[in-house]
């Protein structure tokens with residue numbers, strides 16, 4: 001009996017995994033195991049012998065079973081420990097600094113503009129880049145003969161031969177989204193509309209595709225004063241300069257009346273651009289009070305509602321804020337340029353709290 005115990009307790013302790021342990025269990029206390037065989041021998045014993053050997057065999061069986069259970073628990077713990085060691089991960093490590101891709105300045109600035117206007121209650125609206133001439137021109141009070149059509153260097157889409165409807169255009173500005181937003185939600189309304197626009201032009205500050213953001217606020221009592229405040233707030237936050245000065249210069253757009261182009265005070269001293277100081281002015285956007293005909297085209301009653309609109313170049317304000325000299329490089333997909341001017345994926349849009 002002692003030999004049996006020693007033999008199996010040693011083999012249980014040596015079992016390296018659960019399969020080996022199960023094999024030992026069958027050999028020792030299985031139906032045809034060694035302990036069962038011994039039990040069978042009880043029948044040939046005298047009653048006195050049986051009284052001694054029977055309980056001893058049962059005790060041995062229990063002892064082996066509990067040794068197996070203990071060993072099994074030990075093996076499971078070891079397996080779990082092993083797995084935890086293999087799958088260990090330090091979540092406090094800093095994020096990788098070597099960037100593979102980067103956020104394009106146009107995307108970054110679009111996010112920044114969106115965040116600033118969101119704080120002022122503006123939501124984002126979008127429209128198609130291929131527009132009907134009605135949305136791009138007529139609805140914005142630019143009828144067929146209007147010189148503004150020619151000035152915009154419009155790209156026209158081809159129509160099938162024999163189709164004499166007016167051709168679609170690649171939108172020349174984001175202003176058509178004003179009409180779509182008015183149609184979609186009616187008044188009151190507060191939206192910005194960022195997106196791509198197209199004009200046939202190419203030099204250091206012009207590319208055939210570029211980006212604008214339109215802004216529009218319609219309510220019963222919106223005035224030029226609200227426009228001025230919004231734009232000043234925006235420029236302060238966006239350019240991160242407290243002492244911003246804006247100049248509203250009378251201008252003309254068919255879709256606003258009155259209209260103003262807005263310049264920002266700057267200095268070019270020492271060849272670098274500084275905003276908010278100096279005696280120079282730099283044009284940054286076009287704006288005005290939405291023309292009653294435009295409100296009507298958007299399905300809004302101009303006798304009840306009024307509001308302002310503005311449009312500015314996203315690429316242009318990106319160049320100003322981040323000191324990027326040539327617009328054409330924005331769209332060359334040159335990795336060296338992208339690494340230099342691009343932003344990290346985890347970099348939040350900068351906001352000036354001032």
Ligand code: PHE
Pocket residue numbers: 172173174175214253256286287288309310311312
């Ligand atoms: N759509 C004009 C442009 O592209 C900008 C603008 C928008 C002007 C809204 C006034 C009001 O030049």
